[in-house]
Structure formats: structure tokens, C-alpha cells
Amino acid sequence: MDWELGISGYIAPATLSAAVRYLAESSTQEYPPxxxxxxxxxxxxxRMRWLDSPEQGGLQSLLSLRSVSELSGIEVVGDMLRIGSLTTIEEMRRSPLISAHAPALAIACDLFASFQIRHAATLGGNLVNASPAADTAGPLLVHQAxxxxxxWRDGSVDERHIPLAEFWLGPGRCALAxxxxxxxxxxxxxxxxxxxxxxxxxxxxxxDISIVSITLAVEPDGDxxxxxxxxxxxxxxxxPLLVPQVAELLAEGGFGSKEGHSRASRMAAEAASPIDDVRGSAAHRRHLVEVLTHRALDGIAARMGYSDFNGYEPPQRMTITQSGSALTNCELPPMTPQPSAELQEGDIEVNFTLNGGPMRRNIAAGATLVALLREDENLTGTKIACEEGECGACSVLLDGRAVQSCLTLAVECEGREVVTVEGVYAPDGELHDLMEDMLIEGGVQCGFCSPGMVISGLSHFLNGGGGGEQELARAIEGNLCRCTGYLRLLSGxxxxxxxxxxxxGLE
Ligand SMILES: Cc1cc2nc3c(=O)[nH]c(=O)nc-3n(C[C@H](O)[C@H](O)[C@H](O)COP(=O)(O)OP(=O)(O)OC[C@H]3O[C@@H](n4cnc5c(N)ncnc54)[C@H](O)[C@@H]3O)c2cc1C
Ligand code: FES
Ligand code: FES
Structure with missing residues (x-):
């Protein structure tokens, strides 16, 4: 895999101060970490960058946050909720504190990608990536984050606070120095x-990335x-965009009447400045903003008992909730921080457990886990298909949670436990019960997708998942079957x- 050449050095500092100090010391380099x-x-x-201009390979070093424990955790501090930037989307989706105190964020996490992506993707990455379609953005804006x-300034860690509404500067750009x-x-x-x-x-x-997303928060005054x-x-x-003029209109008596909701929805559509792209036209997006804003307003007014909206129920795709309605009943604790690593150049030593046995290799910092598994270890049950995180064929368990090995750097597995489909056996060496159940139901289809499906199924049950068609369908929604044969898999x-x-049971 030629594009592995893209990383020149690798460091995983143990603390926040070591991490920001390293950033400060290397920020003057032509290609900062x-x-x-x-x-x-x-x-x-x-991968895209390497494909576009391979000559850039080897210029950038990588600073991994994997060992910095100060970036983890969700806690209530006084009357504020504080979420560490390294918290994963799945940890937020299953956090009772987030369901209780930031309900819009809990819903957005529930609708975010698939289990494999949610197990790896972090809150910090979603915000710093600065996509206008980022799922956590709208909820955090309405929650006034x-x-x-x-x-690192004057010899110590210096913190500054930026209102989220001022954080994004444009697509892919934010106020972080x-x-x-x-x-x-x-x-x-x-x-x-x-x-x-x-x-x-x-x-x-x-x-799928949003064509349009809307988030509405309403706090009644009890009167x-x-x-x-x-x-x-x-x-x-x-x-991502706040529309304060709609908030003003609603506060001035526009909420709770059909006419007020129509005006507010038109106002929202006028505030949008969408573009045409592969996912939708600008006109379609503007129309969607109006329709979805109307549905959200009508739906909340109906739940609050406004008579104009008696019996109104928005289509199922819109979720309306109050604080405290947990989406799942099974919390997922943050991952334990991994061992730190000094700055290294060239091949890097990595130690982890692979299918129950110790594993020690010297590998390029940019090598993916799937490349290591297939090319060095000959574990070809893990497949390579899309290489973009879309299909799930490369799924493996990382500390018991399914992730996509095509998006995982092998060096990031230091100190962790990796299980591929070859490692999924019963203690007596026979097939695992899950595989047997899938076989009995005829839920073993093409050899390309089945290993990933087994891994996703296992991850589901290992992390507290239960039965029921809907919940099981969600467990494997990150695994694409090109022959459309999910029914037997679900029976298994x-x-x-x-x-x-x-x-x-998670749902
Ligand atoms: C198949 C697929 C489906 C997806 N679906 C969705 C979806 O449904 N909704 C959605 O919103 N997104 C989606 N995404 C995008 C992506 O998963 C999210 O944006 C994710 O939250 C990024 O987090 P990360 O930890 O992986 O970030 P990384 O890829 O590690 O980093 C992203 C950016 O943030 C920077 N960064 C990360 N953490 C910090 C930090 N603490 N301090 C400073 N800089 C930092 C990095 O340098 C980089 O510039 C999808 C991606 C894929 C591949
Ligand atoms: S998700 Fe990794 S190959 Fe498709
Ligand atoms: S199981 Fe592989 S294409 Fe359907």
C-alpha cells in the first residue's frame, strides 16, 4: 500500500501539557504535526491527498491523542455538562448524562453513521473537521455549547473558551490555532x-451525511x-447555522399558532444559503428547511398541548423528546487510555494482542490495521472492499468493539486487543455459537461480507445488545450486503x- 508513506514521524504524548508543548515546539515547521x-x-x-499528489508523502508527523486521559469523560460540573473531546459518538449516544442534560445531542449521536464509525469517531474530530453537515453541530449550537x-503559552497550559457559534469560520476551517x-x-x-x-x-x-439537518430546542416558561x-x-x-430571527419571532408570540409556525419556517428557509451538490440541489435543500422547521415546531407544540396541533404527529424520521428520555439503557464506559510513545521516525514498534496471542511488529506509522492483518499476518478473513469506511467488510473487534480496520492505523492499536474473524472460536476450538446460529438459519452468504457481519453481531452482543428485529438490524447496518440478503442474517x-x-438490549 504505497500511500502508507504519508507519515514521517509518530508521537503519542501521555498528558495534555506534553501534547500542547510538542505542538507549540513544532508549529513553525513547514508541515506541522x-x-x-x-x-x-x-x-x-x-488517502485522497496521497492519490492526488503522492509527492507530498512523507512530509507530516502525526500526534496521536490516544494516551491523553484529560481529554476523556463526561461529567456534570455545577450546572454545566462537560464532555471531553476524545469521547466517542457511541459513548455519547449511550450516556445517561447526555440523554438527561443535552437531549438533542443524544438524538444526533443515535443517527450518526454506524456502530463501527461511532466506536472510533470522536466529538473533537467532528467539531474540528468543521463540516457544515456535522451531526453534533446543530444540537450543540442549540444547547449553547x-x-x-x-x-502552550509562557511555560504552561493556557485554556481559552470560544462560544461554539463563533468557532467555525467556513467549510473545513475553525478558530482553533x-x-x-x-x-x-x-x-x-x-x-x-x-x-x-x-x-x-x-x-x-x-x-450517510445529511442533505439537511435541523435542530430545534424550546424551553417553556410554565405560563x-x-x-x-x-x-x-x-x-x-x-x-452550521443558528437562526436567531426565528427564536425572536417565536418569543414574541409566534409559537403555538399555525400562522406563527408558517412565518418562522419561511424565515428559516430564507436564512439558509445552500449549494447544489451531489447530495441535493440548493432549491431542494431550502424547501426541506421550511418543511422540517414546520414539522419540528408543530410536533413540539402538539406535545406541549397547544390546541391548534391536537393529534399532530410528525413523520417518524423526526425525533422529538424531553430531557431524560434515554435512547439506550446501557452505558458504554470510555476506553482506557493507551500507553504513551516518544517521538519516533521510520518504522515503529507496536505491541498488541491479536486473536488471543501477543504480537510485536515494526511497521510504518501510516500502515493501516487491515494491511497488517492481511499482508503481514495472512489473516485474509478480514476483507478490503471500499477502503472508505462505508461497507464494513474489514470490521474487527478492538477491545471488544467493532471498528473498521481500513480506517484504523496499526500503530494506534498499541496495548489493545484485536480480534479478527479467525479468532472467533468457542473455547473448545469449535465454531462460536454465533456462527453456528447464523449457519443454522442460512445466514452465511458470500465470503466477502460474512466475516464483517459476524464481527458486528459479536460486538453488538458483547456490548450489551439484545434481540428484536429493529435492534438487530441496527447492529449490522454498517455492513453492506450487495446481494440484499439480510433476512437470514437477522434470523441468525x-x-x-x-x-x-x-x-x-440497547434500544
Ligand atoms: C463512512 C463514514 C460515515 C460518516 N458518517 C458521519 C455522520 O453520519 N455524521 C457526521 O457528522 N460525520 C460522519 N462522518 C465523519 C466523521 O466520522 C466524523 O466527523 C468524526 O466525528 C470525526 O472524528 P475523528 O475522531 O474520527 O476525527 P479525526 O479524523 O481523527 O480528526 C478530524 C479532524 O479533527 C482534528 N482533531 C481531532 N481531535 C482534535 C482535538 N481534540 N484537538 C484538535 N484537533 C483535533 C484532526 O486533526 C482532523 O483535522 C463519517 C465518516 C465516515 C468515514
Ligand atoms: S469499510 Fe473498510 S473496506 Fe469497506
Ligand atoms: S452477503 Fe455478500 S453480497 Fe450479500
């Missing part, structure tokens, strides 16, 4: 009486009016859930 979190944006971007950034890290996001606890609505309009539920409302739009402007998973006694 690349900060690496989950890699789900960076890996496809690096502030980002905490840190740099080249020598700063995003440490955390802080937001006020959303009141229990508040309502939120979120819809991500896209072509397919899993792994028939509102103390605050906020509307955010995604994928219709160069940056259903059989396994019954064998386990139903499991805990």
Missing part, C-alpha cells in the same frame, strides 16, 4: 421541561409562553439473542 483522534475523517482525507481549547487542541465542550444543563426536535434528512439512515428557543440548520450554509442473530436469553 497532524492531530489524530479517531481518524475517521483523516484517513479518507489522507462553548468549546475549551488549550495551547495550529498549536492548540480542543480539550472539551461545556454546555448548560438543559431544563427538564424543555423539548428538542432533531431530523437528519439523508438518503439512507446509516453512514403558556417560552423562555427560550433556538433553531440550528446543518448542511445549508458554509458553517435473532436465534443467538434467544440463546443468550434476550441480552440486555
Amino acid at each position: 497532524l492531530v489524530w483522534a479517531g481518524g475517521t475523517d483523516l484517513m479518507p482525507r489522507m 462553548v468549546v475549551v481549547c488549550a495551547g 495550529a498549536d492548540e487542541l480542543l480539550v472539551a465542550v461545556e454546555l448548560p444543563i438543559f431544563p427538564d421541561s424543555g423539548w428538542v426536535a432533531y431530523e437528519k434528512h439523508c438518503r439512507r439512515p446509516a453512514k 403558556g409562553g417560552l423562555c427560550r428557543s433556538s433553531l440550528a440548520l446543518g448542511a445549508v450554509a458554509p458553517t 442473530l435473532e436465534r443467538h439473542a434467544a440463546r443468550l436469553g434476550g441480552g440486555v
Whole structure:
């Protein structure tokens, strides 16, 4: 894999201060270090860059955040919720604190990509990547989030706080300085009486970027009016967009009447400045903003008991909820920080457990896990297909959670446990029960997709997942079958859930 040449050096500092100090010392270089979190944006971007101009290979070093424990965790501090930037989307999706205190964010995490992506993708990466379509952006805007950034100044770590509404400067650009890290996001606890609505309009539920997303938050004043409302739009402007004029209109009595909602929705559509692209035309996007804003307003007004909206139920794609309605009942703890590493150039030593046995190799910093598994270890059960994180054929377990090995750097597996389909056996060496259940139901189809499906199924059950058609379908939504044969696979998973006694259940 030639494009592996893209990384010249690798460092994984142990602390925030060591990380920002290294950034400060190397910020004057022609090519400053690349900060690496989950890699789900960076890996496809690096691959494209290498394909476009391979001569750039070997210029950039990589600073991994894998060992910096100060960037992890979700906690309540006073009347604020603080979320570490290294928190993964799946950890947020399953966090009771986020369901309770930032409900719009919980919904957006639920609709984010697939399990494999959510297990790797981080909050910090989603915000710093600065895509106008980022799923966490709108919810964090309506929840009035502030980002905490840190740099190395005058011999110590210096933090600054930037309101999220001022953080993005344009597509792919944000206010973070080249020598700063995003440490955390802080937001006020959303009141229990508040309502939120979120819809991500896209072509397919899993792994698709929004064509348009809208987030609405409404805080009733207990007297028939509102103390605050906020509307955010995604994928219709160069940056995620707040629409304060709609909030003003709603506060001035526009909320709760059909006429007021129509005016507010038209206003939202006028505020958008969408473009035509492969996912939708500008006109279609503008139209969607109007329709979705109307649905969100009507839906929340109906739930709050406004008579004009009696019996109104928005289409299923829109989720409306109040604080505290947990989407799952099974929390996922943050990963334990990995061992730190000094700056290294050339091949790098990596040590991890592979299918139960110790593994030690010297590899290029840019080598993917899938390349290591297939080319060096001859573990060809893990397939390479799209190489973009889209199909799930390369899925493996990393510390028990399914991830895509085509988006995972092998050096990032230091100290962790990797299981490929070849490692999925019962203790007596026979087929694993899950494989047997899939075989009995005829749920073993082409050899290309089946290994990834087994890994996703296992990850689901290992992490507290249960049975039920909807939940099991979601468990393998990150695995594309090109022959459209999901029914037998689902029967196999259903059989396994019954064998386990139903499991805990995530949904
Ligand atoms: C198949 C696929 C599906 C996807 N689906 C969705 C989706 O449904 N919704 C969505 O919003 N996104 C989606 N994405 C995009 C991506 O997964 C997210 O943006 C993700 O949150 C990025 O996080 P990461 O940890 O992987 O970031 P990385 O790729 O590691 O980094 C992204 C950027 O942020 C910088 N960075 C990361 N952390 C920090 C930090 N703490 N301080 C400073 N800089 C930092 C990196 O240097 C880089 O510039 C998808 C991507 C793929 C490949
Ligand atoms: S997701 Fe990795 S090859 Fe398709
Ligand atoms: S199982 Fe591989 S294409 Fe359907």
C-alpha cells in the first residue's frame, strides 16, 4: 500500500501539557504535526491527498491523542455538562448524562453513521473537521455549547473558551490555532421541561451525511409562553447555522399558532444559503428547511398541548423528546487510555494482542490495521472492499468493539486487543455459537461480507445488545450486503439473542 508513506514521524504524548508543548515546539515547521483522534475523517482525507499528489508523502508527523486521559469523560460540573473531546459518538449516544442534560445531542449521536464509525469517531474530530453537515453541530449550537481549547503559552497550559457559534469560520476551517487542541465542550444543563426536535434528512439512515439537518430546542416558561428557543440548520450554509430571527419571532408570540409556525419556517428557509451538490440541489435543500422547521415546531407544540396541533404527529424520521428520555439503557464506559510513545521516525514498534496471542511488529506509522492483518499476518478473513469506511467488510473487534480496520492505523492499536474473524472460536476450538446460529438459519452468504457481519453481531452482543428485529438490524447496518440478503442474517442473530436469553438490549 504505497500511500502508507504519508507519515514521517509518530508521537503519542501521555498528558495534555506534553501534547500542547510538542505542538507549540513544532508549529513553525513547514508541515506541522497532524492531530489524530479517531481518524475517521483523516484517513479518507489522507488517502485522497496521497492519490492526488503522492509527492507530498512523507512530509507530516502525526500526534496521536490516544494516551491523553484529560481529554476523556463526561461529567456534570455545577450546572454545566462537560464532555471531553476524545469521547466517542457511541459513548455519547449511550450516556445517561447526555440523554438527561443535552437531549438533542443524544438524538444526533443515535443517527450518526454506524456502530463501527461511532466506536472510533470522536466529538473533537467532528467539531474540528468543521463540516457544515456535522451531526453534533446543530444540537450543540442549540444547547449553547462553548468549546475549551488549550495551547502552550509562557511555560504552561493556557485554556481559552470560544462560544461554539463563533468557532467555525467556513467549510473545513475553525478558530482553533495550529498549536492548540480542543480539550472539551461545556454546555448548560438543559431544563427538564424543555423539548428538542432533531431530523437528519439523508438518503439512507446509516453512514450517510445529511442533505439537511435541523435542530430545534424550546424551553417553556410554565405560563403558556417560552423562555427560550433556538433553531440550528446543518448542511445549508458554509458553517452550521443558528437562526436567531426565528427564536425572536417565536418569543414574541409566534409559537403555538399555525400562522406563527408558517412565518418562522419561511424565515428559516430564507436564512439558509445552500449549494447544489451531489447530495441535493440548493432549491431542494431550502424547501426541506421550511418543511422540517414546520414539522419540528408543530410536533413540539402538539406535545406541549397547544390546541391548534391536537393529534399532530410528525413523520417518524423526526425525533422529538424531553430531557431524560434515554435512547439506550446501557452505558458504554470510555476506553482506557493507551500507553504513551516518544517521538519516533521510520518504522515503529507496536505491541498488541491479536486473536488471543501477543504480537510485536515494526511497521510504518501510516500502515493501516487491515494491511497488517492481511499482508503481514495472512489473516485474509478480514476483507478490503471500499477502503472508505462505508461497507464494513474489514470490521474487527478492538477491545471488544467493532471498528473498521481500513480506517484504523496499526500503530494506534498499541496495548489493545484485536480480534479478527479467525479468532472467533468457542473455547473448545469449535465454531462460536454465533456462527453456528447464523449457519443454522442460512445466514452465511458470500465470503466477502460474512466475516464483517459476524464481527458486528459479536460486538453488538458483547456490548450489551439484545434481540428484536429493529435492534438487530441496527447492529449490522454498517455492513453492506450487495446481494440484499439480510433476512437470514437477522434470523441468525435473532436465534443467538434467544440463546443468550434476550441480552440486555440497547434500544
Ligand atoms: C463512512 C463514514 C460515515 C460518516 N458518517 C458521519 C455522520 O453520519 N455524521 C457526521 O457528522 N460525520 C460522519 N462522518 C465523519 C466523521 O466520522 C466524523 O466527523 C468524526 O466525528 C470525526 O472524528 P475523528 O475522531 O474520527 O476525527 P479525526 O479524523 O481523527 O480528526 C478530524 C479532524 O479533527 C482534528 N482533531 C481531532 N481531535 C482534535 C482535538 N481534540 N484537538 C484538535 N484537533 C483535533 C484532526 O486533526 C482532523 O483535522 C463519517 C465518516 C465516515 C468515514
Ligand atoms: S469499510 Fe473498510 S473496506 Fe469497506
Ligand atoms: S452477503 Fe455478500 S453480497 Fe450479500
